[in-house]
Amino acid sequence: DQQVKQNSPSLSVQEGRISILNCDYTNSMFDYFLWYKKYPAEGPTFLISISSIKDKNEDGRFTVFLNKSAKHLSLHIVPSQPGDSAVYFCAASEYSGNTPLVFGKGTRLSVIA
């Protein structure tokens, strides 16, 4: 049973517009949520995280929103750039540092110039 789901396998966005990547989870014990970006033949690169006590976290062009009641989080990228084209993974952890990350299957973002 998938605990972390990314229901959109792919997304295409025009350069300069907003990219919104979505993630749903089923385990109410998850306390921390992370987004990673991955290029082919490379390891995932950490982008941004959020703890369950917050509903929003921003870092430059990246903002993550968390809706605990809906068990849903989203990553907003504004403005989208061609270099953002990659696979984005959502991940969750039950509590700090002591449990493994559970990953979604990823969403491939294509930013079109």
Next chain:
Amino acid sequence: KAGVTQTPRYLIKTRGQQVTLSCSPISGHRSVSWYQQTPGQGLQFLFEYFSETQRNKGNFPGRFSGRQFSNSRSEMNVSTLELGDSALYLCASSGRGGRSYEQYFGPGTRLTVT
């Protein structure tokens, strides 16, 4: 600060052989986790080591094992390789303190079993 390094980057082995992969974490990080990435299953957790002790283990057969050394470097070993073990093996390290849930990944080792 240097990132997580993994060696080798690419490996081709034959069914039945065994393989050892190596990971050096970010300096100061004591936790090292291993993940397997395949097209069908995505990123799946193998095991985590902290201070030379296995702290967590995923749902993989006993052919997959690992260890961690006193300098936090880690190795994972796969014995009796099967075709299905072909995957990208990723190592990640994390530090201490409030952001210890943030894991930083190496470039991975691409293992092909023929």
